Amino acid sequence: MAEIINLRQVRKQKDRAAARAKGTESAAKSGRSKALQQLEKARAEKAARDLDGKLRAGPSGSDDPS
Secondary structure, three states, X not given: OOOOOOHHHHHHHHHHHHHHHHHXXXXXXHOOOHHHHHXXXXXXXXXXXXXXXXXXXXXXXXXXXX
């Protein structure tokens, strides 16, 4: 006796596999996921803010201790 196959499920499984393969290919092409890109951007912005907060004013600034 032959095995009963639901063609709709087979089609959906095939579509999912194709989408997963396309996603893997594009992830390899871009190198990083969107989440990693956002994390790196946030860390760079924080480092810039921290550095700006620690800068001393130049000779014309009012923060000059002399």
